[in-house]
Amino acid sequence: MIIKRIYKSSWFVKVVFVVSLFAIIFIAGLGYKHITNLSKSTEMVIHTYKVNVELEQILSYLKDSETGQRGYIITQDSLYLKPFIEGRKKVNNSFAELKYLTSDNPEQQKNLKELSSLIDKRLDNLEIASNYAANDQTDLTRFKDVFQEGKNYMGAIRNKLNYMISIENDLLKKRKEEYVSDARFTPVFLYSLILLTLVLMYAAYAKINSNLEKLKKSNQQLEIFKESTNQSEIINKHGSWRWNVEEDSFYFSDNLFRLLGEEPGSFAQTIENFMKFVHPEDVEKLSSQVDEMKENKDLPFIVYRVIHKSGDTRYLKAYGKSTVNSEGITQLLGTTTDITDEIDHYNTLEKRNQELELNNKELQAFNYVASHDLQEPLRKIQTFLSRLEDREQDNFSESGKKYVERINNAASRMRLLIDDLLQYSRTNKSDEILKNSDINKLLEDAQQDLAEVIIAKNATITTVKIPEMKVIPFQIQQLFGNLIGNSLKYSAKDRNPIIAISYDKVEASDDQQLSKALYDEYHRITISDNGIGFEQEYAEKIFTLFNRLHNKDEYSGTGIGLSICKKIVDNHSGFIFAKGEPNIGAVFSIYLPLV
Amino acid sequence: MATDYTHIILADDDEDDRMFFTDAFDELKMTVKVTTYNDGVYLMDYLNQEDAILPNILFLDLNMPRKSGMECLKEIKENSRFKDVVIAIYSTSASEEDIENTFIKGANIYIKKPSDFKVLKKVLSNVVTTNWQYHTNGLNKDNFLLRL
Structure with a gap:
């Protein structure tokens, strides 16, 4: 041994x-x-x-x-x-x-x-x-x-x-x-x-002899490594270079020549020859950075342009590091990469972003038109109607009175539609900040908003204690409002509504419905009622915009409420699922990520 | 002001709204004097006259051509001559943004134009009969938007 x-x-x-x-x-x-x-x-x-x-x-x-x-x-x-x-x-x-x-x-x-x-x-x-x-x-x-x-x-x-x-x-x-x-x-x-x-x-x-053999083997490996480096340089569009500062001598890898649009070894490896390819506007910047490189050990990335003989302009990114080799000679080792594609991608993305921003602005403008300009004539129609009913009641024939009433209903419905649509488009806002919120308070406020209907329908709502969560508060309040409002609206005529709100924590892996989950753990808030329910086949359809399961004469509604709910939950990277059984009730489950 | 009536000014570019406004006060039979202006420029021209009789309550529509209600609000609040004028925003929209901005700029109350004439009358009578001295002291964002 x-x-x-x-x-x-x-x-x-x-x-x-x-x-x-x-x-x-x-x-x-x-x-x-x-x-x-x-x-x-x-x-x-x-x-x-x-x-x-x-x-x-x-x-x-x-x-x-x-x-x-x-x-x-x-x-x-x-x-x-x-x-x-x-x-x-x-x-x-x-x-x-x-x-x-x-x-x-x-x-x-x-x-x-x-x-x-x-x-x-x-x-x-x-x-x-x-x-x-x-x-x-x-x-x-x-x-x-x-x-x-x-x-x-x-x-x-x-x-x-x-x-x-x-x-x-x-x-x-x-x-x-x-x-x-x-x-x-x-x-x-x-x-x-x-x-x-x-x-x-x-x-x-x-x-x-054995040392020689080993040397031969490592030489072979080096040769293979060199070859694969060459190939990887070609594939990844990068080249490497060495600069002996003291002797002012250069070594360019084959692919560095290709990055300049030249055949390997087609020109003498000097900084002057290299600079001939650099974009005139970038020469000064690059030269000063090269000078700096001589003095500093480490430098940030340098981005500059080169112009090929064919006239193509390419973006190159270089990085150099000063090292001292075994013979005590200071060398700069560097890598240069062609980042033209990345820059093109970036520019395309930037353009798309600008387009998106423009679209967003147009959407906001539409919002304003909808909220203001559309509401204004409608409001006036309603005000004039109220004046008609008030002052001209006696001058109308029976059918005239009926027509006025019908106009009034239509105007009211239009108002509802405009309000809901506005609500829906406002829910879009993605720049709302998530903040730690007392969910119990939001739930209470939502019930407060519905107090009149709750009393009128003689409804019972049971809740449990729900922990704090990171949410957009007004959206979650609206989510509760919409879901409770929904339960109240679609209550069975032969019994008082009972709405039960429960909470638990679930692991995404334990719940089949969460197969697309991005997070490991979720809060689950369930709202179940004893209302008219629905056929399970509509469980997904009810969340799409303007989708209604009932005639508007039976139940008023715009078909937007649940779409807003879905959107709010989406905004929170969560999920919402519905389960229905006709004349037994409906269960809505909200999953919000535990973050 | 030594007058025995309440001086009210409305700046609104919409003819119908101006009509509803004056009709409502007519029917309310209150001791008020109502003057209306067709936009912000006319309003400010009047207010900036040295001998102008300043209103007790100024109703400002937000969306007006030439000079918006928001601009008028800013100018009025920058001039100490108008410090006693109660400003009521009177607008079709009740967007969070508008409510927030006018509150910060110092308006006293925000009224969303009702779509029922009876409600309008109720709102206006409420505003006129409010003791503004008292109300302004307890002003906060929650009671800024008038709810009936």
Whole structure:
């Protein structure tokens, strides 16, 4: 696990290289030391042999001297004395050489000193013996003693030499052993070190390889991303750009060229070339905003126009943000979008709005005409009629009186129609503000308005406590007035009207009728009566304008009242439903959103 | 004013309405002097004369050519010379907007022209017999519109 983590870390390769470098330096050092040791050992062997050769030579010189002396003694010929004299010289030479060679070994120096005195003694002895021979005193016992002494000396010298040679040989053996163990151990160590280095290098190689593979993959993904960005730029009509402020160099995305009505890469990417496309009236504004962009990190959106070579004018919206890249260079990254379509839509909407406003004003003017100009002649007709009835009553024939009465009824009905229509069109007002209102009070006021009819019909109205709601108060009062008025108007002739008003809260999901609801919870106010009711098939029809279920001779009415109710409820984003059963009664349910 | 009758002026461009108005006072047999003007300009020309006898009650139709009742109301209320004149708005419409505006501008009462001559007589007699000194003190938006 840890190994895996180390392997995956980014500094793994670096560590491997450092470790390998040290390993190689170590290997080189070790190799150098080994070679140095080897040449030292060779030198040692040569040294030992040299010492041994010199020692053997000393012995051989001594032997030469001895042989020469013996020859002289026997022949008395001085010719034999020559090697004896030369031998002494040669021994001295060898001695000097040995002294130099064993200068690093105190033991051998000591031995050499002892040897030197032995050799001196031996040579002196030889000389004494030679002198005896020269004087022909070889028969003397003294000469024999001297001769015997010389032999002894010679034995001692031989022993000493052999001892010295054995010391050198021991040294050589010891050094050889050291060298051999060194030589045996070093290659194994070196080999394993090289092996380890190789393993590490291989791991590093594998790591680099896998990194390369990953890089290749991300490169591919980048390529795909770039392509999809290009496509999305085309679809969404936007282009992107980069501006290196310090170097004043630009990069435009392909689609940015297209936004200017040009083929990608068709002109050099400079601000001057870009500005050539900008609408003359917008150049100054854009330039100053571009200057500002250099200084500020964030800027609001810039909207400006460009003119294509084809003559089309397009609206572009740009946004830029200053960033510092990994190399510490400040760049502005920006996006530019073609918003011509949005602006066109906006303009169309604006135009429609203006038309609507105009229509609204016309409607208001119609309202005024209806309320004032239409009412005025009607009022005068009614006033003149009242004067006729008042003053000319006696001058009318019976049928004349009947006609006047009929005119009066028609005028009254016309007044009712005008009033109701006005009410209906005034209910249109959507700029009324919703405010928290005491619904119980509105209900009470509505009943107050109908007090006369309630008393005349001997009606019973029961209510419950209703919580406060956010409504247009006068509209809700009218809604109650219309619905209670409706119940009173369509009461059954054989019984006193009973109107029950109830309240509860409902979840939109619990009520099938609220399938189109926009809110989760609704207030439900129900007004039920025991009147003449209606066939359920008319439940929806009764809310449409001028729709009546009864002949106007039976029940007066304009067919507008319930339409007003529907409109009021619509204004409150609510619903109204009717349920009827002939001669049993009607139930009106009002749903107002709980907000 | 040292006169023993109530001086009443009506400014209304409608001939029929002026006739109903004067007829009603004729039939009421009250000690009133009724003068009518055909529009706001005639009315203001009269009122602005220095020696004009100011009315006790001025009935103003709102919708008149040349100068509307609303304009007359504004001018009258801006001139302290007319501060004692009781102003009754006398209009066909009874829109919330008109009622609100005239109330704010300082009219004393708002009368919707009735469609029954008998009701008209009742309304006018009510207005004339009201003690305006007292009524004005308790004036509020609820009793501004005359209801019978």
